[in-house]
Amino acid sequence: MSPFVVKALQLLLSLSILIVLHELGHFIPAKIFKTRVEKFFLFFDVKFALVKKKIGETVYGIGWLPLGGYVKISGMIDESMDKEQMAQPPQPWEFRSKPAWQRLIIMLGGVTVNIIVGFVIYASILYFYGRDITTVEDLPQGFAVAQEFKELGFEDGDNILKVNGNDFQNVTDINKYLFLRDVSSVTVKRTDGSVETLSIPEDIGEQMFKKGVMVPFQAMRQAVIDTVDPDYPAAAAGFLKDDRIVSVNDTKVEYWHEFQNALLKEAENTLVVSRNGALDTLRVTPNENGVIGINNFGKELQTGGTKLTYGLGESITGGTVYGYNILKDYVKQFKYVFTKEGITQVGGFGAIGNLFPGEWSWLAFWHTTALISIILAFMNVLPIPALDGGHVMFLLYEMVSGRKPNDKFMEYAQMVGFFLLIALVLFANGNDIYRAIFGG
Structure with missing residues (x-):
């Protein structure tokens, strides 16, 4: 199975798990507060659904457009833009009839679940796998x-x-x-x-x-190849695993960073490698991205790293602290998105998919899923209409001022937020396509 397919499958599974759990975060408090939930969907069912079944008052289903998921709560201005329902008198089972504090809990439920899921996954990883560090x-x-x-x-x-x-x-x-x-x-x-x-x-x-x-700072590694990527220039040029690079373009090298510094990105390179006690000369030109397709991941480290093990209590504490630091670091680096350099690095589904390895690894899958869960929590709480954070912003305004924004204003805000999100999705995925074609 190709690395692309493996990454795509992991991305689809990860997002499916996180979307369902996020929507459950809205669904459960809505039901606790006796608010009617009309739909619960994984992915969007624009025009039609792949699967759907009505159980009680709720239609559960899977849509065909994998851009997220949703729960449709009665009496709430959301992406469904159900103006007909909102024109009717409020009913006791509707979202708009509930006290502001209940509506706030319902809206914060998805983000809260995403945070908890991230922390629980990290704690589970520490408990079952431990943690590898380098001393x-x-x-x-x-x-x-x-x-x-x-x-x-x-x-x-x-x-x-x-x-x-x-x-x-x-x-x-x-x-x-x-x-x-x-x-x-x-x-x-x-x-x-x-x-x-x-x-x-x-x-x-x-x-x-x-x-x-x-x-x-990169580990000082011997200039020894431990992987040769297929379909890259190095494989075609005859490079093999365990080749030791002796020189690059007549420059003697001993360490991996010296090899990287000596390699020409846009011209043919002459490399001398030591293989089975003999020297061999190979010539290779990097691809359009300046890559030849050989790697050294530091497997020659003296002890292979140090493994830390965790008991149940230690894993819960350690997982929570680790997840909190991930969230804090992500929030801190978010400011770079608004710079000239940062805006070009914004990525869509391609960038998220590349977080997963090209070979299936459950440890890597859960690590990445926990990271995405925490990122989704932060992104969803941003004060943008159409996101949970937008609803929370208006609810806080209502709770502080004592005045509820009128339905017409909320409809316009929802439309603006929706089109803003669509623009961001198109821009982010456009960046992915540009990088795939032109590199960078």
Whole structure:
């Protein structure tokens, strides 16, 4: 099965699970408050549904358009734009007849479920799989450092001991910390054994983003190939797993980052590799994206990393903290969407699908599903009409002012929000198509 199909299946399954659970978050409190739910659909049933069945007062079904899902609650101005119903006198079972605090709970139900689902998945992963980290001992050769960070005093071979004066357990998290956390100092251990503390600029995250240096620290890895991607230039040129790269265009290399720096992105490259004790010369030209299709994922680390195990109580606490940090980091980096560089990186279903691996892995599937669940929670709570956050915004206004926005205003707001969302979906997926065609 092709990697594309595997990714697509994982995306479809993940979104289906999260959409159903999100809508249950609205459905359950609606039923608790005796509010009629007319429809409960996975995907949208524009014109027709693939499957539907009425049970009690609710029609349950699966639509054909996989852009989300919905519950249609009686007496609520939503994407259905049911003006005929809203023109009738309010009924006791309708959403509009319920107290504002009940309506607020119903609207926050989906977001709340998405947050809980993310935390529960992370806790389950810690309990059943544990967590792999990389310590200083696991990285004896230290890090290869981007040139921009050498200007701050870092050197190739540095290892991370402390951040802001605190011991740093998982050293490969340093890139994320620099980009998203408030880091003022980093203490490193040099190749000669000396220890030095370096000051970090306050705006280091913005500098990383603008310069496109998102991974300034990479594990110092031997220039040994551990995977050759099929259908890429390297496979056609004859590269094999376990080849050790000796030189690139007459430049001697020992480590993977040296190979990456020496490789020409838009011309033919001459590489000398060591294979079974003999040297072989291979020539390869990168594809239109500047990629030849060989990788080194650091499998030669001295101990293979350190595995942490968690008891039940530890996994619940650890999963909650981990999920909270994921949410906090996502919120913090959201500001970059509104920059010139960030807007071009907004992605749609293609970008989300690429979060999944090309080979089926339940661990990776649940990791990514938890991440998407937390992202969906944040995106849904944005104060945009047609999203849960838009409804919450108007409900809070009503609760504070004591005045309920009139139905005509809500209809117009819903229409504006709907068209805004459609524009965003088209733009995000357009970015995916552009990147697929032109690279980047």
